[in-house]
Amino acid sequence: VQLQASGGGLVQAGGSLRLSCAASGRTSSSFAWGWFRQAPGKDREFVASISRSGGQTYYADSVKGRFTISRDNPKNTVYLQMINLKPEDTAVYYCAAVTGYGVELIFVRESNYNYWGRGTLVTVSS
Numbered sequence: 001v002q003l004q005a006s007g008g009g010l011v012q013a014g015g016s017l018r019l020s021c022a023a024s025g026r027t028s029s030s031f032a033w034g035w036f037r038q039a040p041g042k043d044r045e046f047v048a049s050i051s052r053s054g055g056q057t058y059y060a061d062s063v064k065g066r067f068t069i070s071r072d073n074p075k076n077t078v079y080l081q082m083i084n085l086k087p088e089d090t091a092v093y094y095c096a097a098v099t100g101y102g103v104e105l106i107f108v109r110e111s112n113y114n115y116w117g118r119g120t121l122v123t124v125s126s
Contacts, residue, residue, distance in 0.1 A: 001025040001115045005095045008120030011085055015124070019080040021095030021117050031115075032098050032107055033071060033078040037091035037122075044094070048080060049106035058106045063089075085124045092119040 007019040023031065032052050038044040048059045048069040057069050068081040078095060096113035107113065 001097065003095050003097060003115055003117035005093065005117040005120040008093060008122045010123045010125065013085060013087055013124055013126050015085050016081070016083045017085065017122060018082070019093055019095075019120060019122070021078045021080075023076040023097060023115075026099075027073075027076065029073045030099050032101060032105060033069070034096045034098070034107055034113060035069060035078075035080045036094045036096060036110065037089075038094070038119075039088075039091040042091075044110065046108045046110075047093070049108060050078065051106050052101075052103040056104050056106050058108065082122070085122075087124050087126045090122060090124050092121050094119045 002024045003021055005021045034049040035047040036044050037047050046060055050057045050069045050071055054071050066084045071078045095117040097115045098113045
């Protein structure tokens with residue numbers, strides 16, 4: 001399984017971006033997905049997760065109400081819609097996938113995930 005994240009870029013504070021992550025090698029309907037991010041000089045942190053069914057989502061408090069995770073199984077893709085971006089959202093964003101668990105479960109730990117994308121950089125200027 002390979003994951004390819006895209007959609008990062010430079011945006012002004014208050015702006016929006018949509019990140020995408022496409023999977024190849026296996027149908028993504030068997031995945032729960034997650035997004036993580038790593039800011040300069042900081043550890044990687046959880047951002048959002050969506051269950052296999054798409055019916056359950058969970059967000060870090062820092063992004064709740066501003067970010068939305070969604071999935072499109074026919075396209076084997078997960079999205080992260082980000083609005084009202086802040087300079088503190090600047091980071092490399094990573095998508096991740098986990099297989100083999102119940103359809104309504106979400107996952108917040110890095111160690112839960114089997115597969116990782118290479119990351120896409122989001123820079124928010126003030």
